Amino acid sequence: MLGKLLKYDLKANRNLFLLMYGVLLAIALGTRMVIGSIVRDLEGYSGLGIMAAFLLMSFFMAVVVISVLGYILVIRRFYQHLFSGEGYLTFTLPVTASQHFASKVISGMFWLFASLLVQAAGLLILAAGALKHEIVKEVLGVMTELYEPFFGSGDFVWQIIFAVFNSVISLMMIYFAVCLGQMSRRRRVLSSVVWYFGLSFLFNMIAGAATEMFINVDIMGDVLVTYEIGYYVMNTVVMLLKAIVFAGGSILIMQKKLNLE
Numbered sequence: 350m351l352g353k354l355l356k357y358d359l360k361a362n363r364n365l366f367l368l369m370y371g372v373l374l375a376i377a378l379g380t381r382m383v384i385g386s387i388v389r390d391l392e393g394y395s396g397l398g399i400m401a402a403f404l405l406m407s408f409f410m411a412v413v414v415i416s417v418l419g420y421i422l423v424i425r426r427f428y429q430h431l432f433s434g435e436g437y438l439t440f441t442l443p444v445t446a447s448q449h450f451a452s453k454v455i456s457g458m459f460w461l462f463a464s465l466l467v468q469a470a471g472l473l474i475l476a477a478g479a480l481k482h483e484i485v486k487e488v489l490g491v492m493t494e495l496y497e498p499f500f501g502s503g504d505f506v507w508q509i510i511f512a513v514f515n516s517v518i519s520l521m522m523i524y525f526a527v528c529l530g531q532m533s534r535r536r537r538v539l540s541s542v543v544w545y546f547g548l549s550f551l552f553n554m555i556a557g558a559a560t561e562m563f564i565n566v567d568i569m570g571d572v573l574v575t576y577e578i579g580y581y582v583m584n585t586v587v588m589l590l591k592a593i594v595f596a597g598g599s600i601l602i603m604q605k606k607l608n609l610e
Contacts, residue, residue, distance in 0.1 A: 350448060354444055354448060354449070355455055358426065358452050358455075358456035359459065361430070361456075362423070366419070366422070370415075370464075373408070373471050376471070377474040380405055380407075381475055405475075408471065408475065412471070415464055415468065419461055423461065423520070427457070428527055431449060431453075432531040436607070440603075440607070449603065450596060450600055454520060454524070457520050462516075511588075518588055521595035522545065524595070524599055525544075525596075525598050525599045526541045527541045528598065529544040530542075552587065552591055555590075
């Protein structure tokens with residue numbers, strides 16, 4: 350049943366997301382066509398130069414809009430499907446609260462990660478049209494030389510893993526804040542925003558305090574726990590704590606404290 354629910358959730362905002370992606374890529378392609386090879390030798394404020402500058406500004410504005418609007422669409426889907434009038438029908442389905450929550454997290458992250466990929470594709474389109482291959486190779490060579498120790502170490506892999514899980518947990522925290530906010534009789538949106546910032550502050554304090562506990566601490570009198578070890582260990586613990594609190598709390602609210610008024 351989770352598969353069917355996930356398919357339904359992915360379709361809910363599909364047209365809007367695809368429209369946004371199409372607009373962004375069209376702007377990127379149009380900017381590339383206008384700039385072409387002249388971007389390196391742009392003179393004064395010619396009509397072509399003004400158009401190129403306008404298209405570049407439009408592209409970066411579109412990137413910001415898509416980033417913000419993507420979150421808005423995902424959050425709106427979560428709220429409307431579960432806590433608005435639509436929720437009366439939603440909770441008559443033979444689906445558990447945990448399945449509803451899991452489907453919203455998976456579908457939401459799918460579209461948010463897809464947005465990042467489309468934004469990256471747009472940047473590649475611009476770079477391919479605006480820069481010489483020699484310049485690109487030179488920049489990549491410098492970056493490779495600078496970050497080769499980092500890329501070649503396990504830190505790079507761990508940072509990627511942490512970034513992915515932190516993104517998922519951040520969305521779960523937003524959902525949990527929405528669940529807490531919907532219990533209010535009035536001003537649910539404002540209540541959800543207050544809960545979100547309150548949760549962010551609380552868990553940032555916990556993460557900071559927990560990580561510091563592992564700096565320069567002896568274990569069994571022999572092994573010194575470095576900052577790096579403390580960072581990875583305590584961030585893993587805090588992420589698990591967040592996942593349990595946000596997922597468990599959201600599911601419990603949907604089961605016990607549902608307010609569809």
